[in-house]
Amino acid sequence: QKEVEQNSGPLSVPEGAIASLNCTYSDRGSQSFFWYRQYSGKSPELIMFIYSNGDKEDGRFTAQLNKASQYVSLLIRDSQPSDSATYLCAVQLLNQAGTALIFGKGTTLSVSS
Amino acid sequence: EAGVVQSPRYKIIEKKQPVAFWCNPISGHNTLYWYRQNLGQGPELLIRYENEEAVDDSQLPKDRFSAERLKGVDSTLKIQPAELGDSAVYLCASGSRGTEAFFGQGTRLTVV
Numbered sequence: 001q002k003e004v005e006q007n008s009g010p011l012s013v014p015e016g017a018i019a020s021l022n023c024t025y026s027d028r029g030s031q032s033f034f035w036y037r038q039y040s041g042k043s044p045e046l047i048m049f050i051y052s053n054g055d056k057e058d059g060r061f062t063a064q065l066n067k068a069s070q071y072v073s074l075l076i077r078d079s080q081p082s083d084s085a086t087y088l089c090a091v092q093l094l095n096q097a098g099t100a101l102i103f104g105k106g107t108t109l110s111v112s113s
Numbered sequence: 114e115a116g117v118v119q120s121p122r123y124k125i126i127e128k129k130q131p132v133a134f135w136c137n138p139i140s141g142h143n144t145l146y147w148y149r150q151n152l153g154q155g156p157e158l159l160i161r162y163e164n165e166e167a168v169d170d171s172q173l174p175k176d177r178f179s180a181e182r183l184k185g186v187d188s189t190l191k192i193q194p195a196e197l198g199d200s201a202v203y204l205c206a207s208g209s210r211g212t213e214a215f216f217g218q219g220t221r222l223t224v225v
Contacts, residue, residue, distance in 0.1 A: 008153075034213055043204055043216040044156065088155050090214075100169055101146065101206075101214050103155035 003027060004091050006104035015113045019076040023089030023104055026070065031099070032092035033065055033072045038106065039085045048074060079111045115139070117217035119205050125223045131193035134220045138186065138207030145182060146214055147190050148204040156204055162188065163210065195224045 005024045013019045021035075032051050036044035050056045050063040050072065062075040072091075076083055086106040092099050118137040126132050138145050143164050148156035159178065161169040164185035173180065177196070182188040192199055202221050206214035 004155075006155075032212070043219045046213050046215065049213050099210075100158060100161060101208075102158065103148075105153075105155045 003093060003102050004089055004104035006087075006089050006107045008105055009108040010110050011107055012110045012112065013079050015079060015081060015111055017079050017111075019079045019083065019109055019111070021074040021076075021087050021089075021107050021109065023072045023074075023091075024070055025072070025089075025091045025093075027091070027093045028067075028070065029094045030067075030070075030091045031094065033063070034090040034092075034101075035061075035063060035074045036088040036090060036103075037085045038088055044088055044103075076109075079109075081111050081113045084109055084111045117205055117207050117215055119203075119217035119220055121220055122218060123221050123223075125225060126195055128197055128224050129194040131191065132195050132222060133189055133191045134203050134205075134222075136188045136190070136205030136207075136217060138188070138205070139215055142207035142209055142215075143185070144208045144210055144214070145188050146204075146206040146208075147180060147188070148206065150202045150204055150219070152201075159190070192222075195222075197224050200224045 035048040038044045048063040050065045056063045060077045064073045088106045089104040145162040147159040150156045160173045162182045180190045202219045204219045206216045208214040
């Protein structure tokens with residue numbers, strides 16, 4: 001079982017809709033969770049992080065964490081064509097070498113105007 | 114504040130040739146990562162440094178890959194000899210212990 005799982009998509013939503021991106025992880029000891037956005041041909045950029053169970057909101061973005069279910073999600077409200085990108089879920093795992101930042105494969109989001 | 118700087122941005126080499134990538138992390142960041150990203154995949158961790166110590170190199174193909182981080186600042190990742198399957202984007206990232214990582218622009222390697 002891969003440590004961080006994401007549906008590769010593509011996820012297609014119309015402009016103005018809510019996009020929901022999901023991620024599951026295998027290690028119950030995981031402590032920190034991150035969402036990165038990656039435009040085609042560019043490097044990943046951090047958009048959200050969350051450490052505690054519940055919701056965390058930042059503008060149009062909301063990260064949700066449920067440690068009991070080992071599930072983290074990202075909601076994008078009022079989706080814009082400029083949100084079209086690949087969204088990478090990253091989890092900070094505690095392994096033998098300390099903490100390691102492990103990424104999922106990413107979910108491709110397409111927002112149509 | 115300058116971000117993570119990588120060079121070169123692009124590199125094309127013939128198989129069996131050596132290649133090296135350089136990374137300058139954000140000032141003050143003790144943690145430095147090297148990731149490899151294949152098309153359509155997420156970044157895969159190759160090696161992680163805490164200061165000058167490689168604390169996690171379990172995914173680094175040590176028969177052909179090597180890395181160093183002298184003085185706990187800049188880092189170099191080397192491949193010798195390169196194989197066709199090494200074609201990918203090599204990403205360097207830095208951060209403070211236990212926090213988020215910030216990425217450089219990456220080096221796109223093409224092995225022909």
